[in-house]
Amino acid sequence: MELEVVLRDYVGLEIPLHFAQKLTDYYKRINKGIGSDIYLKREDLNHGGAHKINNAIAQAMLAKRINFKNVVVPTGAGQHGVATAAACAKVSLECTILMGSLDMERQPSNVLLMKHLGAKVHPFSTSWPSTLCDIISFKDAMSVGAAIRPHPCPTMVRAFKSIIEKETRKQAKEKWDGMLVLGVALMLWDCFMNLYKMNMLG
Numbered sequence: 310m311e312l313e314v315v316l317r318d319y320v321g322l323e324i325p326l327h328f329a330q331k332l333t334d335y336y337k338r339i340n341k342g343i344g345s346d347i348y349l350k351r352e353d354l355n356h357g358g359a360h361k362i363n364n365a366i367a368q369a370m371l372a373k374r375i376n377f378k379n380v381v382v383p384t385g386a387g388q389h390g391v392a393t394a395a396a397c398a399k400v401s402l403e404c405t406i407l408m409g410s411l412d413m414e415r416q417p418s419n420v421l422l423m424k425h426l427g428a429k430v431h432p433f434s435t436s437w438p439s440t441l442c443d444i445i446s447f448k449d450a451m452s453v454g455a456a457i458r459p460h461p462c463p464t465m466v467r468a469f470k471s472i473i474e475k476e477t478r479k480q481a482k483e484k485w486d487g488m489l490v491l492g493v494a495l496m497l498w499d500c501f502m503n504l505y506k507m508n509m510l511g
């Protein structure tokens with residue numbers, strides 16, 4: 310399976326820009342009729358309900374390509390865990406989720422969904438190092454959801470999430486030429502930072 314096909318047919322790309330009519334009207338009203346039209350990039354419409362599937366499916370496909378059998382991923386509230394569990398189910402890999410005990414209590418629906426997708430969910434509290442050693446072996450692939458950890462992890466995450474940049478750039482050129490307000494700069498900054506006359510706030 311090629312990544313582009315999976316992103317289209319499984320993740321549900323491309324995600325359109327959504328015109329935030331009420332938010333636009335509100336800001337124009339409080340600024341005496343002056344203001345920009347506001348558009349949102351609705352990554353919550355992806356399969357799994359978040360942008361995280363873009364990165365998770367690519368990492369799962371990479372793990373499959375280099376013959377890993379199990380993908381291990383730490384997750385906070387569970388969104389990256391859900392995305393990775395879905396991605397592993399798609400490419401027929403085992404999936405092991407490490408999630409804080411308190412987070413598991415707070416997010417039971419995400420825990421249930423991960424298990425429904427075939428993942429094994431392991432709780433941890435203060436014993437993170439020993440828990441990690443018990444669960445992970447050198448035969449496992451470690452999935453990364455954020456642009457952290459040593460190289461090549463940040464580069465991989467940036468590359469795999471760049472589909473958001475590419476879509477937004479294409480859609481933005483069709484609609485307007487103005488400022489981008491970024492909630493998570495990694496997903497858009499790299500693609501737009503060298504463009505002439507492009508203003509960004511992140």
